[in-house]
Amino acid sequence: MRFVIIGAGRVGLRTARVLRDEGHEVTMVERDEPTRRRARDQGFAVVDGDGSREAVLEEADITAADALGALTGDLNVNFTACMIGNHYECRTVMRIDEAYREGIYRKYADQVDEIIYPERLGAIGAKNALLGGTIRAIADIAPHLQVVELTITDAAPVNGYTISELHLPADATVLAFGKGEAPLEIPTEDLSLEDGDRLVVLADFDVLSDVRQLLVGETAALAAANAGTGSSSAATELLETEPERDSESDSDTGGVN
Incomplete structure (x- = not known):
């Protein structure tokens, strides 16, 4: 399967490694240069840019992806990326890092396929x-x-x-x-x-x-x-x-x- 991962930080990079180890193809999107370089040093294809912008996701070949993981620490970036992923008929997984209140969960749960809370x-x-x-x-x-x-x-x-x-x-x-x-x-x-x-x-x-x-x-x-x-x-x-x-x-x- 082919995956696009938004965010090459701690959560995104670990997720990408697991997917790659299982034989899947992974492209990452990251706008921070040191973080981007670290992912490339580990052999990942990384697109430079903001994962909440459709043009950047198109550069990451979102049209061919089976699923999109929006795994940054920015809830707005993650949600916007998932909405773009929905447009391209990808399965969408969104990370939330804010307090795990039921209101936050319910606000987004119906609009993405899966919500994850790594700290939990x-x-x-x-x-x-x-x-x-x-x-x-x-x-x-x-x-x-x-x-x-x-x-x-x-x-x-x-x-x-x-x-x-x-x-x-x-x-x-x-x-x-x-x-x-x-x-x-x-x-x-x-x-x-x-x-x-x-x-x-x-x-x-x-x-x-x-x-x-x-x-x-x-x-x-x-x-x-x-x-x-x-x-x-x-x-x-x-x-x-x-x-x-x-x-x-x-x-x-x-x-x-």
Whole structure:
């Protein structure tokens, strides 16, 4: 595939390297001379200019591109570049660096194909390292939605349940299941949940605390703190109302940078 990357700074250059390593063709657009020179020294074709100008993008051969990544630190440049990309029927990805407020996201989300917030992605990686092995955030796909991978523990209330018996909060959905160290797959209803199994779940931030309590067995206070919420109603209700289960009978997730 062919990509045009606007901005050869930290985010743009790293993205370009990954794409090139996977065999794709990349042209970069950058108006800062030292930054442009650094990208060229790494073997990239770089167009000199402002990525928010159509003539510059045409010089970068936007007409032949499959996708445009507007990855500068300037939101106006990024948005304008994406609008030009839309005109040329490219897939458009726009970086935002301002405070991750829902208003900013909603303002642009309907007009580009994808919005990324690198600082948030970096924070997810740091959070995963700090939390350890039972919970791993994968991505924020909207201001209020996150995809997480959780590992079932002995302390989890649902340990021993089958997928069909698993009842998550209304704003959470199981996307994939992995038995122990096996690859993730689409779950079937008769799969059992046991210590070490992994579930990938899409959840609203408001119910992450509940999900963590059910699948990992965190206490209500710890789950709420780790999820950044104060709610734990669904998990508490399950713990208080669910009958005890017989474990033996149920032994069978281009601009400024």
